[in-house]
Amino acid sequence: MAKKLKVAILGVTGAVGQEFLELLKERKFPIEELRLLASGRSAGKEIEFMGKGYKVAEAKPDSFKGLDLVLSSAGGAISRELAPYIVKSGALMVDNTSAFRMDPEIPLVVPEVNPEDIARHKGIIANPNCSTIIALVPLWPIHKIAKIKRFVAATYQAASGAGAKAMEELQVQARDFLDGKKVTPKVLPHQIAFNVFSHNSKIGPDGYCEEETKMVKETKKIFHDHDIQIVATCVRVPVLRAHSEALFVETERPLSPEEAREILKKAPGVKVIDDREKNYFPMPLEATGQDDILVGRLRADATVKNGLAMFIAGDQIRKGAALNAIQIAELAFASQR
Numbered sequence: 340m341a342k343k344l345k346v347a348i349l350g351v352t353g354a355v356g357q358e359f360l361e362l363l364k365e366r367k368f369p370i371e372e373l374r375l376l377a378s379g380r381s382a383g384k385e386i387e388f389m390g391k392g393y394k395v396a397e398a399k400p401d402s403f404k405g406l407d408l409v410l411s412s413a414g415g416a417i418s419r420e421l422a423p424y425i426v427k428s429g430a431l432m433v434d435n436t437s438a439f440r441m442d443p444e445i446p447l448v449v450p451e452v453n454p455e456d457i458a459r460h461k462g463i464i465a466n467p468n469c470s471t472i473i474a475l476v477p478l479w480p481i482h483k484i485a486k487i488k489r490f491v492a493a494t495y496q497a498a499s500g501a502g503a504k505a506m507e508e509l510q511v512q513a514r515d516f517l518d519g520k521k522v523t524p525k526v527l528p529h530q531i532a533f534n535v536f537s538h539n540s541k542i543g544p545d546g547y548c549e550e551e552t553k554m555v556k557e558t559k560k561i562f563h564d565h566d567i568q569i570v571a572t573c574v575r576v577p578v579l580r581a582h583s584e585a586l587f588v589e590t591e592r593p594l595s596p597e598e599a600r601e602i603l604k605k606a607p608g609v610k611v612i613d614d615r616e617k618n619y620f621p622m623p624l625e626a627t628g629q630d631d632i633l634v635g636r637l638r639a640d641a642t643v644k645n646g647l648a649m650f651i652a653g654d655q656i657r658k659g660a661a662l663n664a665i666q667i668a669e670l671a672f673a674s675q676r
C-alpha cells in the first residue's frame with residue numbers, strides 16, 4: 340500500500356484497540372493522520388504511538404469527517420450507533436463487533452478464506468468472531484481439498500476474549516486466591532482463576548450460548564456453504580491470552596492425518612506443531628503474540644467415516660480480531676496503490 344491513509348481507531352483503550360496500534364506499527368501501515376477514539380471516560384488520555392503523543396477523544400457522530408478507514412472495536416451498540424456517520428463520511432469501517440456480521444449486505448471476511456468478498460462492501464466490512472476465525476484458517480484448506488461435511492468444536496477461551504478488564508480480573512483473582520483472600524468475580528460471571536466455566540455469552544432457547552451459535556452461522560457465511568454442519572461447546576479457561584480449540588472434522592473425501600499435515604504445512608496463516616515423540620503440540624502460551632494459528636494433534640477419528648481430529652491455538656486479540664481487520668483493510672486499499 341503506497342497511499343497514506345487517514346485512520347481512526349474506535350475503542351483504542353481496549354484490548355483489541357491496543358493491538359491495533361501495535362500492528363499498525365509492526366506492519367508499517369501507511370498513516371497520514373491517526374485519530375484515537377474511545378468513551379468519554381478516556382477523553383484526554385494520552386497514548387504514545389511511534390514516538391508521538393496522541394490524545395484520546397470521545398467518539399461522537401462528527402468524529403469521522405475526512406477519514407479513509409475506521410477500525411472499530413468499542414462494542415456492538417457503539418458500532419450500530421456510529422456506523423451511519425462513518426459510512427456517510429466516506430470512510431471504510433472494518434468492524435470487530437457482532438453488530439453487522441450476519442447482515443447479508445455486509446461482507447464477513449477472513450482474508451485467507453474469502454478475500455473476494457471484500458470488493459462488494461458498501462462502507463462496512465465485518466470481522467468474524469474470534470473463535471470462528473481461529474478455527475476457519477486451518478479448516479479452509481482442508482475444506483477446499485476434501486470438503487468438510489461436519490465439524491465439532493470444543494473451545495478453551497482465554498480471559499482476554501472478554502476484554503482488557505477480564506484479563507486484569509484473572510491476574511487479580513490468581514493473586515487473591517494464592518494469598519488466601521476471598522475471590523470476587525466482577526467482570527466475568529464466575530471465578531476464572533483456577534476454574535473453567537461455560538462461555539459467558541447469553542444462552543438461547545436451544546441451550547446453545549451466543550458464542551456457539553456465532554461459530555455455526557458465521558462459518559456458513561464465510562465458507563459460502565450452507566450445508567456444512569457445525570456443533571460447538573464454548574468454554575472460558577484461566578488463560579490470559581490466546582484461545583485453543585479441539586476440532587473433530589468429517590470430510591466427504593477421505594483425508595489421512597499425513598495428507599492433512601502436508602496441506603496445513605503449506606496453508607497461509609497456519610503453523611504445524613505436531614511432535615508426537617516430544618508430546619509437543621499447540622499451546623496458548625506459544626500462540627500468544629503470533630500471527631499464525633498453531634495446529635497439531637492431527638490424528639484419524641475412527642468413530643466416524645472420514646474423521647480427522649486436531650487441536651489448535653491462536654492469539655484471538657491478534658488473528659482473532661485486530662490482525663484480521665488490518666489484513667482486510669490492507670486488501671481493501673491495495674487496489675488504490
Ligand SMILES: NC(=O)c1ccc[n+]([C@@H]2O[C@H](COP(=O)([O-])OP(=O)(O)OC[C@H]3O[C@@H](n4cnc5c(N)ncnc54)[C@H](OP(=O)(O)O)[C@@H]3O)[C@@H](O)[C@H]2O)c1
Nearest residue numbers: 350352353354355377378381412413414436500502503660
Ligand atoms: N477481546 C477479544 O479477543 C475480541 C476478539 C474479537 C472481537 N472482539 C470485540 O471487539 C470489541 C472490543 O473488545 P475488547 O476486548 O477490546 O473490549 P475492551 O477491552 O473492554 O475495550 C472496549 C473499548 O470500547 C470503548 N468503549 C466502550 N464504551 C464506549 C462508548 N460509549 N463510546 C466509545 N467507546 C466506547 C472502551 O473505551 P473506554 O476505555 O473509554 O471505556 C474501550 O476502548 C467487542 O465488541 C468485542 O466483542 C474482542
